[in-house]
Amino acid sequence: MAKMAAKHAVRGSRTGRPIMALLDLLGRRWTLRIVWELRGGALTSRALRAACDEVSPTVLQARLTELREAGFVELGEGGGYGLTPLGRELFETFLPLHRFAERWQKAQVATPRRP
Amino acid sequence: MAKMAAKHAVRGSRTGRPIMALLDLLGRRWTLRIVWELRGGALTSRALRAACDEVSPTVLQARLTELREAGFVELGEGGGYGLTPLGRELFETFLPLHRFAERWQKAQVATPRRP
DNA sequence: CCTCGATGCTACATTTAACGTAGCGGCAGA
DNA sequence: TCTGCCGCTACGTTAAATGTAGCATCGAGG
Numbered sequence: 001m002a003k004m005a006a007k008h009a010v011r012g013s014r015t016g017r018p019i020m021a022l023l024d025l026l027g028r029r030w031t032l033r034i035v036w037e038l039r040g041g042a043l044t045s046r047a048l049r050a051a052c053d054e055v056s057p058t059v060l061q062a063r064l065t066e067l068r069e070a071g072f073v074e075l076g077e078g079g080g081y082g083l084t085p086l087g088r089e090l091f092e093t094f095l096p097l098h099r100f101a102e103r104w105q106k107a108q109v110a111t112p113r114r115p
Numbered sequence: 116m117a118k119m120a121a122k123h124a125v126r127g128s129r130t131g132r133p134i135m136a137l138l139d140l141l142g143r144r145w146t147l148r149i150v151w152e153l154r155g156g157a158l159t160s161r162a163l164r165a166a167c168d169e170v171s172p173t174v175l176q177a178r179l180t181e182l183r184e185a186g187f188v189e190l191g192e193g194g195g196y197g198l199t200p201l202g203r204e205l206f207e208t209f210l211p212l213h214r215f216a217e218r219w220q221k222a223q224v225a226t227p228r229r230p
Numbered sequence: 231c232c233t234c235g236a237t238g239c240t241a242c243a244t245t246t247a248a249c250g251t252a253g254c255g256g257c258a259g260a
Numbered sequence: 261t262c263t264g265c266c267g268c269t270a271c272g273t274t275a276a277a278t279g280t281a282g283c284a285t286c287g288a289g290g
Contacts, residue, residue, distance in 0.1 A: 018220035019213050023147045029248070029276095032138045045267055056249045061268060071222055079266060086222055093215045098134050100208045105133035107186055107201055144247095144277070160238055171278045176239060194237060194286095 025070060030055055031063050032094075035072065035083070039091050042082030140185060145170055146178050147209075150187065150198070154206050157197030 026032050030052055037043065037051040049060055064081060067073035072087035083091060141147050145167055152158065152166040164175055179196060182188035187202035198206060 018216040019151070020148070022212060022216040022219060023151060027142065027144055027147045029142055032142045033135070036134070036138060044265085046265075054250095056251085057268070058250085058270090059248055062248090064267095071219070075267080081267095086219065090215060090219075093211045094209050096208045097137060100205060101133040101137040104137060104186070104201065104205075159236080161236080169279090171280090172239070173241090173279090174277055177277090179238095190238080196238095 025066060028063065028066070030059055031067065034060075034063055034067065035087065035091055038073065038081060038083050038087070042076050042080040044080045048081060140181060143178065143181070145174055146182065149175075149178055149182065150202065150206055153188065153196060153198050153202070157191055157195040159195045163196060 033052055034048065037048060043051060045057070045060065045064070048064075049055055049057060052060065064073060067087070068075070071084055072090055073081055074084050074087075076082055141150075148167055149163065152163060158166060160172070160175065160179070164170055164172060167175065179188060182202070183190070186199055187205055188196055189199050189202075191197055
């Protein structure tokens with residue numbers, strides 16, 4: 001199998017199942033977090049970096065590029081990154097995760113660790 | 116507040132916001148994919164590995180351990196990994212992503228790439 | 231008993247991704 | 261002009277993922 005495709009094709013995209021491509025894209029470090037932090041509106045790259053616990057700008061730019069190519073994020077006219085309408089849809093798609101996360105934490109403390 | 120569990124605490128767990136911990140956990144390679152592949156029922160470690168495009172067993176075991184500690188996955192009596200009730204809830208939480216992914220792919224081909 | 235095959239899981243060397251720090255060119259305001 | 265922030269990049273270091281091989285264990289068949 002040749003390496004094929006451009007820089008880095010989304011893993012799983014060759015399967016033809018878009019869910020695989022999406023799961024791979026979102027399964028990279030900071031990707032989900034970035035979308036989450038942009039939920040309240042556009043942020044400058046530096047503000048976004050601060051919101052993401054001071055990610056290294058290398059990864060931040062890489063993720064932003066990927067997210068822009070995926071059509072989820074855009075760089076506004078006057079600067080600042082924001083979600084596209086599609087990106088906002090994506091956010092709302094996994095928004096229920098928020099409430100789930102809280103129930104999960106309760107289950108965490110309620111469930112004993114490995115004995 | 117200090118939960119501070121085992122080896123590597125989930126990044127973001129120190130923020131006290133469970134969504135951060137969850138986003139970090141799910142934002143690791145193959146984690147989302149693993150949950151996805153277990154949606155149809157339990158799989159043996161090797162079958163799961165095959166389903167995940169032959170991930171290296173190192174990462175697979177690491178993710179399975181994390182997912183088990185998180186209470187999303189369990190190792191059945193007679194062998195084979197399966198989702199716990201909580202894990203199934205998690206899956207159903209980001210199940211809408213599936214339909215979104217297909218709309219996304221259409222938007223992908225409709226949107227011009229880099230000229 | 232003894233191999234055979236499959237299970238869950240690990241070792242380890244290599245490759246890749248992420249990190250951390252510094253800095254670039256550009257542009258607006260003081 | 262001199263700050264100060266903008267988006268973005270270079271580059272050396274550290275951490276994670278990959279790929280291949282193998283271990284111990286168990287159950288079914290011979």
